[in-house]
Amino acid sequence: xxxxxxxxxxxxxxxxxxxxxxxxxxxxxxxxxxxxxxxxxxxxxxxxxxxxxxxxxxxxxxxxxxxxxxxxxxxxxxxxxxxxxxxxxxxxxxxxxxxxxxxxxxxxxxxxxxxxxxxxxxxxxxxxxxxxxxxxxxxxxxxxxxxxxxxxxxxxxxxxxxxxxxxxxxxxxxxxxxxxxxxxxxxxxxxxxxxxxxxxxxxxxxxxxxxxxxxxxxxxxxxxxxxxxxxxxxxxxxxxxxxxxxxxxxxxxxxxxxxxxxxxxxxxxxxxxxxxxxxxxxxxxxxxxxxxxxxxxxxxxxxxxxxxxxxxxxxxxxxxxxxxxxxxxxxxxxxxxxxxxxxxxxxxxxxxxxxxxxxxxxxxxxxxxxxxxxxxxxxxxxxxxxxxxxxxxxxxxxxxxxxxxxxxxxxxxxxxxxxxxxxxxxxxxxxxxxxxxxxxxxxxxxxxxxxxxxxxxxxxxxxxxxxxxxxxxxxxxxxxxxxx
Amino acid sequence: xxxxxxxxxxxxxxxxxxxxxxxxxxxxxxxxxxxxxxxxxxxxxxxxxxxxxxxxxxxxxxxxxxxxxxxxxxxxxxxxxxxxxxxxxxxxxxxxxxxxxxxxxxxxxxxxxxxxxxxxxxxxxxxxxxxxxxxxxxxxxxxxxxxxxxxxxxxxxxxxxxxxxxxxxxxxxxxxxxxxxxxxxxxxxxxxxxxxxxxxxxxxxxxxxxxxxxxxxxxxxxxxxxxxxxxxxxxxxxxxxxxxxxxxxxxxxxxxxxxxxxxxxxxxxxxxxxxxxxxxxxxxxxxxxxxxxxxxxxxxxxxxxxxxxxxxxxxxxxxxxxxxxxxxxxxxxxxxxxxxxxxxxxxxxxxxxxxxxxxxx
Numbered sequence: 001x002x003x004x005x006x007x008x009x010x011x012x013x014x015x016x017x018x019x020x021x022x023x024x025x026x027x028x029x030x031x032x033x034x035x036x037x038x039x040x041x042x043x044x045x046x047x048x049x050x051x052x053x054x055x056x057x058x059x060x061x062x063x064x065x066x067x068x069x070x071x072x073x074x075x076x077x078x079x080x081x082x083x084x085x086x087x088x089x090x091x092x093x094x095x096x097x098x099x100x101x102x103x104x105x106x107x108x109x110x111x112x113x114x115x116x117x118x119x120x121x122x123x124x125x126x127x128x129x130x131x132x133x134x135x136x137x138x139x140x141x142x143x144x145x146x147x148x149x150x151x152x153x154x155x156x157x158x159x160x161x162x163x164x165x166x167x168x169x170x171x172x173x174x175x176x177x178x179x180x181x182x183x184x185x186x187x188x189x190x191x192x193x194x195x196x197x198x199x200x201x202x203x204x205x206x207x208x209x210x211x212x213x214x215x216x217x218x219x220x221x222x223x224x225x226x227x228x229x230x231x232x233x234x235x236x237x238x239x240x241x242x243x244x245x246x247x248x249x250x251x252x253x254x255x256x257x258x259x260x261x262x263x264x265x266x267x268x269x270x271x272x273x274x275x276x277x278x279x280x281x282x283x284x285x286x287x288x289x290x291x292x293x294x295x296x297x298x299x300x301x302x303x304x305x306x307x308x309x310x311x312x313x314x315x316x317x318x319x320x321x322x323x324x325x326x327x328x329x330x331x332x333x334x335x336x337x338x339x340x341x342x343x344x345x346x347x348x349x350x351x352x353x354x355x356x357x358x359x360x361x362x363x364x365x366x367x368x369x370x371x372x373x374x375x376x377x378x379x380x381x382x383x384x385x386x387x388x389x390x391x392x393x394x395x396x397x398x399x400x401x402x403x404x405x406x407x408x409x410x411x412x413x414x415x416x417x418x419x420x421x422x423x424x425x426x427x428x429x430x431x432x433x434x435x436x437x438x439x440x441x442x443x444x445x446x447x448x449x450x451x452x453x454x455x456x457x458x459x460x461x462x463x464x465x466x467x468x469x470x471x472x473x474x475x476x477x478x479x480x481x482x483x484x
Numbered sequence: 485x486x487x488x489x490x491x492x493x494x495x496x497x498x499x500x501x502x503x504x505x506x507x508x509x510x511x512x513x514x515x516x517x518x519x520x521x522x523x524x525x526x527x528x529x530x531x532x533x534x535x536x537x538x539x540x541x542x543x544x545x546x547x548x549x550x551x552x553x554x555x556x557x558x559x560x561x562x563x564x565x566x567x568x569x570x571x572x573x574x575x576x577x578x579x580x581x582x583x584x585x586x587x588x589x590x591x592x593x594x595x596x597x598x599x600x601x602x603x604x605x606x607x608x609x610x611x612x613x614x615x616x617x618x619x620x621x622x623x624x625x626x627x628x629x630x631x632x633x634x635x636x637x638x639x640x641x642x643x644x645x646x647x648x649x650x651x652x653x654x655x656x657x658x659x660x661x662x663x664x665x666x667x668x669x670x671x672x673x674x675x676x677x678x679x680x681x682x683x684x685x686x687x688x689x690x691x692x693x694x695x696x697x698x699x700x701x702x703x704x705x706x707x708x709x710x711x712x713x714x715x716x717x718x719x720x721x722x723x724x725x726x727x728x729x730x731x732x733x734x735x736x737x738x739x740x741x742x743x744x745x746x747x748x749x750x751x752x753x754x755x756x757x758x759x760x761x762x763x764x765x766x767x768x769x770x771x772x773x774x775x776x777x778x779x780x781x782x783x784x785x786x787x788x789x790x791x792x793x794x795x796x797x798x799x800x801x802x803x804x805x806x807x808x809x810x811x812x813x814x815x816x817x818x819x820x821x822x823x824x825x826x827x828x829x830x831x832x833x834x835x836x837x838x839x840x841x842x843x844x845x
Contacts, residue, residue, distance in 0.1 A: 103678055104756045148628045159626065161635070162603050175818035182754035182796030184595065184773045187813040188823055188841070189644075190602055193635030197628040214684040237543040243566055243656030282684065285706035342624040344544050374625035414626035422629070429629055433616045437829070441631050444825035457630065 001063045003042055006087075009063075010045060013055045018093075020044040029088050032075040033135075036337075036391060037420050041068065041082030048093045050206040054170055057204065060087055060450060061172050068452050069200040071112060071143030074135040076338055077419025079146065079199045079455055086453075089204065091142050097121050098207070104182070105212045106165060111142025111205050115149075118210060127212040130157035133415070134323055142205050148197030150415040152248045152322070153279075155373030157213070159415070161196040166209035169195060169202075172446050177203065194441070199417050200452040202445040216281035219247070220291050221315045224303040225272035229253060232274035233348040235301035236372045239278065242297055244290060248279035249373035250322050253352070256367040256380075257321075263328040266321030267314075269305055276303075276372065277322055325369045326380065333365070333382035337394045341405030342414035345375045354404050355379055362397040364390070376414035377405065403428060418456045426456075427463035435463065488534050489617065489648055495529055496615045496646075499835040506835050508642040510552055511579025514588050518641055520806050522840035529646060531583050538649060539623065542567060546606060546623050548651040551583025558582055562654055570598040570655040572689075574731050583647045589639020592731040593689035593700070596681075596755075596770035598655070602638040609649035610637060613831025623651045636826075642837040643845065644830040658688070658702035663726065664717030666697040670759045670766075673697040676715075677771040678756060685711045691730050692768040693737055700727065730769065737767045741778040747804030749777040749788055753797030760791050776802075785809045812841060820844060 001009070003021060010019050020026055021043050030038045042065075047053050060067050066086030073080055082088045094110035097118065101107070102125035107118055115136040119128040132151035133139055139149070145167065150159045157163070166180035180192040195202060226232040232251055239246065252260070252268075252275050261268045268275055276298070280290040291308065298306050309315035329336040343351050352368060359366045367380040379401050383394040402412040402425045412418070412425040426435065438457040442449065458466075486494075499506050507526040509515070534552035542565040549558055555575055562568050572592030573585045586608075591600040607621030621627055621634035637644060668676060673692040676699070680687045686703035699717065701708045712719070720726065729735035733742070741748030751760070755773035760766075764779035777788070781804055792799035798813035815823060820842070827834070827845045838845065 101756070102682070104754060105681060148632075150626055155625065158599070158603065161632070162599060171818075171822075175821065177818050177822065178816065179819075181752075181798065183752040183798065184755075184770060185589075185600065185639075185752050187798045187800070188815050188819060189640055189826060190589070190635050190638055191819070191822065193602060193632045193638075196632065198631055202631075214682055216684050240545060240656075241543040243659070245656065282703075283686070283707050283710055285710050286686070286704040289704050289706050342626050344541075344546070344624060346541065346544060371626075376626050409622070410624050411622050411627040411629050413628050414624070415628060417628055418630070426629060430619075434618050434620065434630070437612070437618060437633065438630050440829035441633070441826065444822060444829055 001065065006043060006059070006063070006065065009059050010043070010056065014045060014047065014052060018046045018048070020046070029070065029073070029082060029090070032070070032073045032078060032080040034076055034078040034419065034421055037078045037081050039082045039084055041086055041088035042084070044088045044090060046090045046093050050168070050170070053089070053204055053206055054174065056087065056089060057170055057172055058174055061174070061448070064448060064450065066450050066453050067172070069146070069204055071140030071146070072114070072138050074139040075143060075147060075419065076340070076416040077413065077421040079417050079419035079452070081420050083453065091140065094206070100125065100212070102127060102212070106182070106209050107212055108207065108209045109141055110207060111140060111145070113141050115139050115141055115144055122212050126215050128215050129210050130163055130213055131160050134326065141208055141210065145196055145205050145208060146198065146200050147415065147417045150371070150374075150376070152250055152371065154371070155249060156245050156247050161193055163211045164192065164196065164208055165211055167192060167195055167205050168207035170204045170206055172203070172448070172450050180209070182209065197417070199419065199456040201442050201456055202451065204451070218284045218287040219279065219281040219315065220287050221277060221279045221309040221318055222291060222294055222298065223307045223309070223318050224276045224278065224298040225269040225305040226274045226276065226302065227272065227304050228302070229274045229352055230349040231302045232276050233345065233372070235276060235298050235303065237345060238297050238301050239294060240373070242293065244293060246278050246294070246373060247281040248277065250277045251275065251370040251372040252322060252325065253368040255365060256325055256328070256369055259328040259332045259367060260321040260324050263331055264320045264324045266317050268321055272304065277318060322369065325367065329367055329380040329382060334384040334386065335382070335391075337381040337383065337398050338416070339377065339379045339381070339398050339401050340413045340416035341402050341410055342374070342376045343405050343408045343410035345372070347408040351377065351404055351408055355401055358397055358400055362393050364394060364397055366397070371414070374414070375410065399425060420455055423458040423462060424466045426458050427466045432460060432463070435460065489611065492529060492611055492646060493615045496611065496613065496835065500833045503833070504835065505838050508587070508646050508837055510581030510584040511554065511577065513575060513577035513580040514584050516803065517588055517811075518840040519811050519843055521843055522837055531646065532581060534648065537561060544623070545625075545654055546651055547654050548623055548649060549582050550649055551581060551647040553582045555580040555582055555585055563657070566657045567654045568657045569604065569652065571595055571601045571604055572731060573601060574733070576732055582650055586638050586647055586650050587640065587642045593691065593727050593769060596690070596773055597688050602635045604653045605634050605638050605650065606653055607651040608634040608637050608647055610645035610647050612645045613833055613836050617648065621651065625653060641841040643827060643841050645836065660705045660708045661688070661700060661702045661723065662708050662712060663720050663723035664699045664701070664712065664715060665720050666699070666717045667695060668692070668697045669695065673768065674759065674772050680715070681755070681771045685714070689727060690769065690771050693766070698726065737765065737776070737778065740765070741776070742803045745781045747779050747781050747783065748802040749779060750800040750802045751775040751777065751788070751792045751795070751797060752800075753792055753795035757795040760795065762788060762791055781805055789813060810843065815842065
């Protein structure tokens with residue numbers, strides 16, 4: 001089926017304005033927030049209802065046309081990168097909050113609803129949706145499910161997988177799966193967990209029931225400055241060892257402190273080698289106790305300065321710096337490349353030292369922001385795409401960082417997903433048998449491999465090629481032998 | 485010398501060859517759980533000697549242990565470091581193992597407030613139905629590389645693989661716990677339970693039976709103090725024994741449910757559901773989301789399942805005549821199709837706990 005025939009087929013159930021096919025209309029969809037990878041799709045469709053989605057999938061299945069789902073396009077791993085011969089399925093128009101049930105503590109929403117919009121609507125009832133990725137003002141809840149998004153409060157409140165109850169999912173074969181329940185569990189396999197973080201590879205989520213929590217009465221934030229990153233890392237371990245689970249625990253290194261302070265004037269200490277933000281929430285009395293205990297521990301861990309945000313405005317200002325780390329990187333460098341490795345916290349200092357060495361080796365600066373509570377690193381590699389070869393250098397540097405994370409017993413991605421970006425490193429984290437099982441899971445839902453094909457799980461031949469490259473690091477032996 | 489996992493692999497390979505179904509068994513504390521058809525003609529794959537904590541660093545909040553490790557031993561170790569398994573798993577007997585706990589996917593009184601076993605599973609090493617050892621997830625809090633196979637294994641009743649090693653997130657033990665008791669009717673108790681969830685109070689368990697509502701508070705001294713003042717109620721003394729009797733079903737209510745000519749039904753439903761009009765005795769947990777019924781054995785299962793489904797949930801026959809009634813709530817045809825395909829992919833020979841979850845696979 002060519003483009004025109006497909007448009008004609010879609011026109012039977014979609015209005016003309018819901019089908020985009022001119023190059024200039026397709027352009028905004030050519031990439032997600034990982035703009036290094038770009039590809040125009042054949043067609044973009046913008047359905048408004050589940051029935052329209054079902055019809056789109058049916059058409060694509062019959063004609064074996066790949067389908068790539070997209071929410072707000074804020075993904076950082078190229079998971080929503082279009083397929084050249086495929087349909088890009090935008091879920092942005094399914095943007096209604098269908099129901100808020102304050103008594104049950106749930107909200108039923110469509111996939112295109114923005115993450116923050118849920119909390120805004122729930123605020124009327126004194127409730128909120130806990131996972132708060134930094135892009136929450138723009139990112140969609142459907143995208144959050146696809147990536148299992150976290151945020152700065154997930155040590156205490158969990159990731160998307162811990163905060164959703166139910167999904168409606170359309171398979172490419174036309175089945176509607178009701179996964180999860182209004183109850184706290186459901187019979188059979190935990191498909192809710194399997195769908196969460198599956199990067200649009202298994203089905204199209206058409207409705208989500210999320211859990212809402214009562215807003216904490218009191219929130220307090222402490223900022224501690226350290227003259228040594230290692231001490232800051234040890235302070236994090238000490239807080240947790242003392243039996244405290246802070247609502248948020250975030251760390252920034254010196255280069256990040258400088259970049260964000262220039263940008264948002266958060267009041268950060270420019271002399272510090274690391275800043276730790278540590279938040280406590282709950283009932284007024286317990287927060288007061290916990291903050292006191294946290295201060296004592298930070299003091300004992302060698303903090304050179306500890307400040308308690310005196311009011312809500314100051315708390316917001318302290319956070320503003322951390323939340324502006326990415327735009328701040330964009331200000332100090334023409335381009336930046338954001339990584340997402342996770343490590344056991346105890347290896348933090350060692351991993352940061354290795355990143356510093358690599359930074360010197362590649363001649364590229366690297367800012368480090370860190371969800372310290374749960375061991376999720378976000379190194380931001382600064383580069384200039386206009387300098388020939390710098391993008392490739394940044395990518396090679398990033399790949400090395402992920403390999404270090406895997407060697408340290410961590411994972412190549414904590415919350416941004418594999419997408420198109422980290423396929424090679426998947427070959428390091430999983431062996432052939434494990435990757436085969438991933439492919440088998442996909443086949444159970446999508447036997448023809450039409451949903452977001454080529455993402456998230458590398459094919460075996462790719463890993464064989466990457467393995468060869470990886471071992472030899474450019475010094476390939478016997479280059480005359482043909483390989484694949 | 486042959487290691488134990490090597491022996492498991494040999495057992496699986498022999499089972500494939502002989503078309504011999506295997507029953508994976510740790511301590512046997514949950515032998516009663518699941519369809520009894522699974523017991524027929526199966527030979528036992530015993531994981532109970534595959535014991536030991538592989539890695540535990542309290543400041544990382546992660547523990548990794550082999551599947552045969554006794555649950556009690558694991559909890560003792562965590563307790564010594566003032567930590568705990570936050571989902572308060574049922575033991576049912578002293579023999580309960582970590583592997584059985586994860587495979588059954590059952591959580592205890594704390595579940596509605598701190599999460600289920602699946603919420604704390606970070607990684608697994610498993611042996612699939614083709615004798616391959618596979619690792620998924622890891623020992624870090626956040627990990628979205630690949631599909632979440634570790635959580636898929638949780639509650640799969642051993643039908644997709646033999647769990648060898650499991651990494652769990654653990655939490656600090658609360659500094660103080662206090663249990664309050666209130667006299668209440670069923671509607672009153674449900675209303676108080678909902679209020680406890682709607683307000684940011686440090687609740688860690690609720691249970692209602694025989695006009696008595698029990699509410700457990702857990703947290704810092706100040707938080708528990710304040711919450712007690714707000715809620716009122718009488719503090720009870722033997723609180724640990726009480727919650728253990730609910731968790732492990734040694735409470736007289738559950739004892740009756742296990743007795744001859746009675747059935748114990750577990751209804752997991754939308755927590756705001758009004759009192760259900762089912763025959764028999766009732767015990768409510770999880771803020772209204774879990775309702776246990778002890779009924780006469782001949783009570784119509786279809787009626788019970790309809791009530792559960794209408795209330796947005798499902799019903800499990802925990803104890804009773806399981807040869808006549810499927811233990812787990814039937815799946816929709818679309819979901820059953822996916823289940824069968826997943827089973828086919830992980831265990832093509834169909835030798836791992838066949839029929840234990842659903843008689844269709």
